[in-house]
Amino acid sequence: MITRHRAWRGFGCACLLLIAGARGVRAQQSVAPEPVKPPQLVKLTLPELSNLRRIYATGDSKKLADAALKALADLSGFEMTDLPGAEQSDKCCDVQKHYFLVMFVAPDASGASGSTVVAILVHRPMADTASLPGLKGNSDPLYEVFFAEDLTATIRGTYTITHEENPALKQAADFASTFVTKLALPAKLKVNAGSRTTNTKTTTSADERPSKRPYEVAVTFNKVVFPDTGKVAVRQVVSYGNPVTHAASSVAYENAERAREYKERYGEEKEPAPSCIAFAGLLQQKVATRSAQPPCKPWVADPSECPKKIVADLDEAFAQYVAAAPKCPADEAYRLLQAMARAAQDVKPVTATTSLGNTRQVRYGFGLAAGYLSHIRVNNDHPRVQIQNGKIAVDPFTRFLTMGVVNWTPWGYDSQTFSPAKLERFRAFTGAAFSPYFGATAGIAWELNRYLSINGGYVWLWFDTPKPGENVDAMPTAANKAAPFELRSTGAWLIGVGYNLK
Incomplete structure (x- = not known):
């Protein structure tokens, strides 16, 4: 009996580990x-x-x-x-x-x-x-x-x-080692287990x-x-493709943006808006003039020389402007100079890397749960029993139960996100109770986060009860000494906490 039980558990564990091990090579x-x-x-x-x-x-x-x-x-x-x-x-x-x-x-x-x-x-x-x-x-x-x-x-x-790899496969090994090896099967099941062949308008x-x-x-x-x-x-x-043209375009773009900014901040006619806008236009004109002259045109021998010359022209224009005591404050004029100079020099190729997750929506996953049983249906004519000191003894149901569950989210979710969306928090679960009784369970869960959930549902429990002719507080009869129990089932409501394997 013990050998069969271990064989059944080992077979189940091996199956899940085989699934978990069937992970493809990470090709690119x-x-x-x-x-x-x-x-x-x-x-x-x-x-x-x-x-x-x-x-x-x-x-x-x-x-x-x-x-x-x-x-x-x-x-x-x-x-x-x-x-x-x-x-x-x-x-x-x-x-x-x-x-x-x-x-x-x-x-x-x-x-x-x-x-x-x-x-x-x-x-x-x-x-x-x-x-x-x-x-x-x-x-x-x-x-x-x-x-x-x-x-x-x-x-x-x-x-x-x-x-x-599929996140569900990642969880299979942990689930197998935690769940399959700790099933609390009734004696009746232990005997037969080894031979059973059974997505706002935008x-x-x-x-x-x-x-x-x-x-x-x-x-x-x-x-x-x-x-x-x-x-x-x-x-x-x-x-x-044309750094000189892009430099001129970038400076013109900056000029337009600075003009818009000053008009919004001060008003179109209130100083220093007109003066600062005029200075920005002056800087843009300097860039346009240099862009049509050497070393920018007609032939560019060294692409780096053109931006350098443009910046030198801008610095000279700024120095002359500040020396004339302008109405545009010096700090604002300097900010304009920096913006224009940066735009004129920003013509080198730019490289950047980033990463994205692109995995299919997860709908299934493994987890563990512990629950409190309420309203257990008990039949006094068929009590739950066990062998104790050679006699058949009553083994009452306790109120707590641990389970291994398979979670199902019909609409799927992205396992890489840190927290679930509102719709993702609802999920159904089904699974098996493994301690202190064996049973099947099903229900719904509400996720608190990616790891913890509140579970509620119903559980069907299988248990040993004396065969006809066997009595509690008595030794098994000679006819049934090898197998004095028969299998029965009952049901109970449960509420508990779940843990989602990752």
Whole structure:
């Protein structure tokens, strides 16, 4: 009897360990984005690129995500797939249907010199981590939306996918060692166990878009088709086809943004707004003049010499301006100088890396639970018993029970997020009680976090009871000495706490 019991437990444990061990090698694949629309200049209602850069500099990731969402809303109604041969046209930007990676170049907020490529994953509802729900194939691409000052800026990305094992398989080994080896089977089951063969409106139609769209920005649409799911390492490189043209465009963009800022802060005619706006225009003119002269044109021998000469011209213009006791304060003029100089020099290729999760939504998982039993149905004619000191003795049900459960979330969830969303907190569970009784259980659970939950449900318990002719407080009869018990079942309600294996 003991040998059979151990064999059954060992067989179950081996099966689960075999499943857990069936994990594929972590192969890698790399894919490049595909263009879905030629880069173009787009008119927007708000200065989205400036807003994104300004908020990025503050380090507020939540506001940055909101700004990226608003930028996509400002693009609403534009065609994303009008390339020749495109299978179908799709309007930008349905953030409830698609996932978007909004990108732009900005001064490095970490304090390092130079710039970086900032990427924000946008979807509704917004998640607390950069995770995709297992996108795979042409029907579920990731869209890239890259904002820049002009069309000389190009972006090239590489997505390297590392295949990851199913989270449920990760849990199987722990579940096997904890659960299968600790089953409290009734004696009747122990005898036979070895022989049994048994996804808010965020888009705007073209007709609803405001007619006044004064802000122009270059937009590039790409899409990434993942051949498989897994952890994704993203490498983005932004380069400039004509650095001189881009420097002039960046300075003009800065000039327009500073003019808007002063008008909002002081009013259009109140000093120092007019004077500071005029000084910004002077700096822009200096850049435009130098951009048409050596070493910037007509032939560029050394690309690094042009930005250096532009900065020297700007420094000279600033010194002359401050010496003339201008109405634009010196500190404001210096801030303008810094902004223009940075824009003029920011023409080197920029490289940045980031990572994304892209695993399929998890619907199943293993866990453990402990519960309190209430309203146990007891039949006094068929009590729960055990052999004690050679006699049949009553073994009353205790109120506490431990279980191994399989959790089921019908709508799925992202296992990489730190905390569950509201809908993800509800889940069903089913499983088996393993101590101090053997039984089957089912119910519903409410997740407190990724690890703990409150469980409630019903449990069916199997137990040993004396066979006809056997009596409590008596030794088994000779006819039934080898197997004095028969198997019966009862039920009870339970409430308890669950622990989700990770």
